[in-house]
Each structure stands twice: as structure tokens, then as C-alpha cells.
Amino acid sequence: MPLSATRLALVSVLGLPLLLPPVLAQQPDAAVAAPEGSQAPVSPRSQALPLAPDVKGERPRVNPKLVPAAATELPQPLDGLAAPAPLALPVRPEQVTIQQLRPLTLAQVETLAEVNNPNLKAIASQVDQAQSNLRAQIAQWYPNIDLDAGSAFPRFSAGANRTTRRAPQFNEDGTPVRDADGNIVTRRRSDTVNGDRWDAGVALSARWGLIDPRRNPTIAAARDQFERAKYQYVIALRDLRLQAAQAYFDLQQADDQVRIGQESVRASLVSLRDSRARFQAGVATKLEVLEAETQLARDQQLLTSALAAQSVTRRALASLLDLPQTVTPTAQDPSRVLGVWQPSLQESIVAAFAFREELDQIVLDISIANSQANAALADVQPFLNIFTTLAASWADGDTTSDEIISRGNFDFSIGMGASWRLFDGGAAQAQARRNRQLAEENTFRFSQRRDAIRFDVEESFYELEKNNRNITTTAREVISARESLRLARLRFQAGVTTQREVVDNQRDLTQAEVRFSNAITDYNKRLAELRRRTGLDEIIACPARTLPAVKPVGVSDIPVEPARLLPACEAANPGPV
Numbered sequence: 001m002p003l004s005a006t007r008l009a010l011v012s013v014l015g016l017p018l019l020l021p022p023v024l025a026q027q028p029d030a031a032v033a034a035p036e037g038s039q040a041p042v043s044p045r046s047q048a049l050p051l052a053p054d055v056k057g058e059r060p061r062v063n064p065k066l067v068p069a070a071a072t073e074l075p076q077p078l079d080g081l082a083a084p085a086p087l088a089l090p091v092r093p094e095q096v097t098i099q100q101l102r103p104l105t106l107a108q109v110e111t112l113a114e115v116n117n118p119n120l121k122a123i124a125s126q127v128d129q130a131q132s133n134l135r136a137q138i139a140q141w142y143p144n145i146d147l148d149a150g151s152a153f154p155r156f157s158a159g160a161n162r163t164t165r166r167a168p169q170f171n172e173d174g175t176p177v178r179d180a181d182g183n184i185v186t187r188r189r190s191d192t193v194n195g196d197r198w199d200a201g202v203a204l205s206a207r208w209g210l211i212d213p214r215r216n217p218t219i220a221a222a223r224d225q226f227e228r229a230k231y232q233y234v235i236a237l238r239d240l241r242l243q244a245a246q247a248y249f250d251l252q253q254a255d256d257q258v259r260i261g262q263e264s265v266r267a268s269l270v271s272l273r274d275s276r277a278r279f280q281a282g283v284a285t286k287l288e289v290l291e292a293e294t295q296l297a298r299d300q301q302l303l304t305s306a307l308a309a310q311s312v313t314r315r316a317l318a319s320l321l322d323l324p325q326t327v328t329p330t331a332q333d334p335s336r337v338l339g340v341w342q343p344s345l346q347e348s349i350v351a352a353f354a355f356r357e358e359l360d361q362i363v364l365d366i367s368i369a370n371s372q373a374n375a376a377l378a379d380v381q382p383f384l385n386i387f388t389t390l391a392a393s394w395a396d397g398d399t400t401s402d403e404i405i406s407r408g409n410f411d412f413s414i415g416m417g418a419s420w421r422l423f424d425g426g427a428a429q430a431q432a433r434r435n436r437q438l439a440e441e442n443t444f445r446f447s448q449r450r451d452a453i454r455f456d457v458e459e460s461f462y463e464l465e466k467n468n469r470n471i472t473t474t475a476r477e478v479i480s481a482r483e484s485l486r487l488a489r490l491r492f493q494a495g496v497t498t499q500r501e502v503v504d505n506q507r508d509l510t511q512a513e514v515r516f517s518n519a520i521t522d523y524n525k526r527l528a529e530l531r532r533r534t535g536l537d538e539i540i541a542c543p544a545r546t547l548p549a550v551k552p553v554g555v556s557d558i559p560v561e562p563a564r565l566l567p568a569c570e571a572a573n574p575g576p577v
Contacts, residue, residue: 052359052363052446053363056359056360056363057363058363058367059223059224059227059363059364059367060227060231060360060363060364061227062227062230062231062234062357067234067237070114070115070120070237071111071114071115072114072115073115074111074112074115075111077108078108078111078112080324080327081102081112081116081321081323081324081327082115082116082324083115083116083118083322083323083324084322084324084325086118090325095325095326096325096326097326098326098327098328099326099327100326100327100328101328101329101330102323102327102328102329102330103329103330103331103332104248104329104330104331104332105332105333106245106248106333108332109244109245109247109248109317109321109329110241110244110245112244112321112323113240113241113243113244113320113321114237114240114241116321116322116323117240117320117321117322118322119236119240120233120236120237120240123232123233123236124233126229126232126233127226127229127230127232127233129229130222130225130226130228130229130230131226131229133222133225133226134219134222134223134225134226136222137218137219137222138219138222140209140212140215140218140219141215141219142208143206143207143208144206144207144208145204145205145206146204146205146206146207147202147203147204148202148203148204148205149201149202149203154198154199154200155198155199155200165188166186166187166188167186167187167188168184168185168186169184169185169186169187197395197396198395198396199393199394199395200393200394200395201391201392201393201394202391202392202393203389203390203391203392204389204390204391205387205388205389205390206387206388206389207385207386207387208385208386208387209383209384209385210384210385210386210416211382211383211384212378212383213377213378213381213382213383214375214378214379216374217371217372217373217374217375217378218371218375220367220371221367221368221371221372221375224364224367224368224371225364225368227364228361228364228365228368231357231360231361231364232361234357235357235358235361238532239532241532242528242529242531242532243320244317244320244321245524245525245528246525246528247313247316247317247320248317248331249335249521249524249525249528250313250316250317250521251310251313251314251317251329251330251331252331252333252334252335252521253313253335253517253518253520253521254306254309254310254313254314255310255330255331255334255335256334256335256517256521257306257309257310257514257517258303258306258307258310260302260306260510260513260514260517261299261302261303261304261305261306261307262303263510263513264299264302264303264506264509264510265296265299265300265303267299267485267506267509268292268295268296268298268299268300268506269296271292271295271296271489271499271502271503271506272289272292272293272296274292274489274492274493275288275289275291275292275499276289276292283495284499287499288498288499288500289499291499291500291503292499292502292503294503295503295506295507298507299510302510314328314329314330315328317329335517335520335521335524336520337471337520337523337524337542337568337569338524338527338539338541338542339527339539339540339541339542339568339569340539340540340542340567340568340569341461341464341527341530341538341539342538342539342540343534343536343538345457345458345461347536348457348461348530348533348534348536349454349457349458351534351535351536352453352454352456352457352533352534352535353450353453353454354535355533355534355535355536356453356533356535358449358453359446359449359450359453362442362445362446362449363446365439365442365445366439366442366443366446369435369436369438369439369442370435370436370439372435372438373431373432373433373434373435373436373439374432376428376431376432376435377428377429377432378428379421379424379427379428380421380422380424380428380429381420382418382419382420383418383419383420384416384417384418385416385417385418386414386415386416387414387415387416387417388412388413388414388415389411389412389413389414390411390412391409391410391411391412392408392409392410392411393408393409394406394407394408394409395407395408453533456529456533457530457533457534460526460529460530460533461526461530463522463526464523464526464527464530467519467522467523467526467568468523468567468568470515470519470522470523471516471519471520471523471568474512474515474516474519475516477512477515477516478509478512478513478516480512481505481508481509481512481513482509484505484508484509485502485505485506485508485509488501488502488504488505489502523568527539540569542567542568542569
């Protein structure tokens with residue numbers, strides 16, 4: 001890691017101020033000494049930075065106008081690249097056989113990622129879940145109305161009651177019959193009562209919490225969780241755009257490596273052909289032929305590795321875009337510098353602080369923890385409910401042996417109920433204290449994330465400058481290596497040098513082209529990172545250019561001394577020096 005990056009990492013971990021002198025960094029409360037009679041010094045603490053809740057609000061909200069919406073439908077040229085069904089699973093080899101190589105531009109790759117990527121869809125589903133949870137919590141403001149008819153709706157009862165009793169006997173004149181002792185003569189008599197019966201009943205009740213201390217903080221926490229889920233979707237969307245751009249740059253680099261490998265193999269074949277011709281003519285040795293064959297083998301190995309990396313990179317992009325199983329993407333645009341970053345480092349840092357949704361999320365985490373603390377305290381506060389009940393029942397059936405009785409009942413009630421947990425062993429206070437401590441933890445998480453965001457921007461900015469310089473140096477290196485190889489071949493054909501010089505210059509050219517390709521790819525990646533990490537898009541685009549095939553005049557006479565940093569567009573095409 002470069003020294004500057006190491007210092008930035010140390011400052012980010014320790015949380016030290018970057019812009020203060022060393023004395024003030026060690027003693028932040030100390031005042032700067034001033035000459036006698038001058039104005040009193042100002043303590044660094046008096047120049048305190050504004051707090052995030054004052055800048056972003058205690059409950060930040062996503063502003064749809066500031067967030068570019070994700071694409072939801074594929075345009076006409078990309079109709080056939082829709083993602084397969086989420087639960088689709090190939091079962092035959094022909095279902096995963098690549099049948100189409102589809103060239104794509106960077107804009108098309110970003111569109112496909114937004115429409116097809118399954119992870120983004122899953123996070124969008126989490127937003128819907130948070131919205132449903134918020135709607136469920138808001139329902140606490142509405143009364144609960146219940147309809148209960150479970151006991152009889154209707155109910156049929158079947159049965160019979162048989163009653164046996166002794167009844168006196170009567171004469172024809174109506175007097176009871178008596179025996180010899182004068183006792184009334186009785187006989188056994190059985191009566192059967194049919195018990196078939198229909199019942200029906202229904203009860204309608206309503207209950208509403210007039211005073212519910214838990215309701216408001218619970219709804220507030222759910223609303224903040226919904227906003228946090230929306231921020232998470234925005235973060236995932238922007239990260240996905242960055243991943244798609246970086247994957248496309250990797251694919252361009254892989255294509256460039258294949259091109260370099262192919263050119264190296266062709267150059268080695270030419271060298272091998274020349275060395276064999278000179279060997280057959282008796283003006284070269286077998287050693288020169290072997291050196292040419294060795295270089296050809298190296299270049300073939302380079303090409304083989306480049307082809308494998310190209311295939312892997314293509315399939316990695318296909319996985320990110322969730323393309324059909326029979327389609328493999330390719331890069332339609334060649335590798336080139338996208339443009340020049342305009343904002344300064346300080347402007348980029350301040351823009352990142354205002355742009356990054358991660359900071360808004362942590363502010364919402366603090367609000368959520370405080371709302372949950374208030375909800376915990378509500379368990380030991382009084383609750384007051386209003387309720388009303390309306391009930392009706394009806395019955396129809398045989399109750400005696402000689403009559404059928406039907407009856408109905410109607411009941412209405414209204415009232416209030418209260419509850420208050422007077423003692424819970426301190427559980428509510430402990431739970432509330434835990435949530436307050438969680439809110440305090442999130443304040444430190446905010447500070448940690450703030451420092452990490454600044455470090456990310458500074459790292460990308462310095463890496464961008466480094467790659468800008470690398471483009472300049474590697475571009476000149478490629479031009480010099482090309483000319484050196486041309487001269488070496490002329491010298492070899494004239495018989496004034498050996499095959500070893502040609503092989504060495506050819507290897508130098510291959511390595512220079514690889515470094516040049518890597519510098520452009522790394523530059524574009526850092527440019528995409530700065531876009532993502534700052535939210536700025538102030539980039540001056542430059543047209544595609546290629547390296548000239550002529551040698552710069554006086555390139556070998558340039559002293560090795562610090563050079564002015566050229567814009568990347570000029571660095572990719574330096575021209576004569």
C-alpha cells in the first residue's frame with residue numbers, strides 16, 4: 001500500500017483530524033498562543049461541525065427526485081434478454097448450451113442489471129415488507145370489530161327425555177280408587193318428551209384503545225424502518241450500477257488481453273519463420289530457432305490464459321445480469337478512457353457526506369432505537385380502552401310433550417376498561433435503557449462510517465491520479481517498445497544482431513501493452529467508484545483514441561524527473577514528445 005494510503009487508513013481507524021496541525025491533533029482543547037494585546041485565540045471546539053440531525057433531520061426521508069429510478073422494462077433491442085423465471089432450473093445439457101454471443105454496451109449492461117438482477121428484486125421485496133409492516137402498525141389507531149357466532153350459527157340438538165312416575169287411579173265418578181286399607185291405588189305411568197331443538201346466536205363487539213402509550217413509538221419505529229428499507233434499496237441499486245460498470249470494464253480488459261495475446265503469437269510466428277529461414281540459409285544458429293520457439297510457447301500460454309479469463313469474465317457478467325442460460329454477453333465497446341474527473345478532492349469529500357445514504361440509515365437507526373425505548377417504557381403506563389358489545393340469540397324446539405316453545409334474547413353493552421402494570425421488577429426500564437444505549441452505539445457507528453466514507457473517496461481519488469500517471473507512462477512505453485521491436489527485427493534481418501534481442505523486445509512490448517490495458521481499466525474503475533461514492537457526475541468525456549505507430553522524437557533523451565500530470569484523454573494519446 002502506498003505511504004499516503006497507509007496514512008489515510010491510520011487516520012480513518014484512529015479518528016484523527018486531517019486538517020489540524022500535529023499540536024492541535026494531540027491537544028484539541030488547547031488554545032493557540034497569541035501575542036500580548038492581540039485578539040483572544042479561538043479553541044478548535046468553538047468551531048464545531050454541525051450535527052447530522054441538524055443537517056439531515058432526525059428522521060431523514062428518501063427524496064425520489066434525487067434518486068434516478070431503476071429501469072423496470074427492457075428496451076426493444078434487449079427484448080430477448082429477460083431473466084428466466086426465478087424458480088427455473090435447467091435439467092438437460094442443451095438448456096445450458098451457449099447458443100448466442102450478445103455484444104452489449106455499458107448503458108445496456110446497466111439497464112439489464114437494473115431489470116434482471118435477482119438481488120435487487122429481493123431488496124425491493126424487503127421494501128414492500130417494511131411498507132406492509134408500517135401499515136399493520138398504523139392499524140392500531142383503528143378499532144377492532146369482532147363478529148362471534150361460534151357457539152350457535154345455527155345449532156341443532158336432537159334427543160328425548162323419558163319420565164316414569166306413579167299416577168292415582170280414578171273411578172267413573174272421578175273419585176280415587178282405594179284398596180281394602182283405604183290407601184289410594186296408583187299405577188306406573190311413563191311420559192316421553194321430544195328434545196329436538198334449533199339454536200342460533202351472534203355477538204358483535206368493538207374495542208378501541210383510547211389511551212395506548214405503546215402505539216405512537218411503535219408506529220414511529222415502523223415508519224423509520226420503512227424509510228431505512230428504501231435507503232437500502234437505493235444503496236443496492238447504486239452498488240449494482242457500480243458492479244455492472246466494473247464487470248464491463250473487466251470484460252473489456254479481458255478482450256484486450258486476448259488481443260494482446262493474439263498479436264504476440266503472430267509476432268512470435270513471424271520471428272520463428274525468419275529464424276528458421278536464416279538457419280536453413282546457414283546464417284543463423286539452432287539456438288536462435290530454439291529461442292523463437294520458446295517465445296512462441298510463452299505467447300501461446302499467455303493467449304490460453306487470456307482466453308480462459310475472457311470466458312470466466314463473460315460468465316461472471318452473465319450471472320450479474322441474470323441472462324438466459326443460453327446467452328453469453330460480450331463487450332461491444334473497446335477499452336478506452338471514459339473521461340476526466342473535474343471536482344477537487346475537498347469537493348468530492350463534502351459531496352460524499354451529503355450523498356451517501358449509509359449516513360442517513362444510521363441516523364434512522366438512532367431514531368428507531370429511541371422509539372423502541374419509548375415503546376418499552378409504555379409497558380408500565382396506564383392503558384384505557386372503550387368497548388361495546390351487541391349480542392342476540394334464538395331457540396326453537398320441543399321442551400314438553402305437548403307444546404313447542406320459541407324464544408329470543410337481545411343484549412347490548414358499552415363500557416370502558418383500564419389496565420396499569422404497577423410493578424414489573426424493572427424490566428421496562430432495563431429494556432428502555434438498553435435501547436438508549438443502542439442509540440448511543442449508533443452515534444459511534446455514524447462517526448466510524450463518516451471516516452470510512454472520507455477514506456474511500458480519498459483512496460479512489462489518489463488511485464485515479466496514480467492510474468492517470470500510469471496511462472501516461474505505459475502509453476509512451478508501448479510506443480517505445482513497438483519501435484524497439486521494429487528496429488530489432490531490421491537489425492536481425494541485416495545480420496547485425498541475434499534472435500535474443502528480438503525476443504526480448506517482443507516480450508517487452510507484450511508486457512507494456514498489458515500494463516497499458518490494466519492502467520486504462522483501473523482508471524475507469526476508479527472513475528466509476530468516485531461517481532458512486534460522491535454522487536457527482538462532473539466528468540468531461542473524451543473520444544476514443546488509439547496509440548500512434550510512429551516513434552516519438554527524442555523519447556530516449558527525456559530525463560527521469562517529475563512530470564506534469566496530464567489528463568487521461570491526453571495521456572492515452574501523447575503524440576510526439
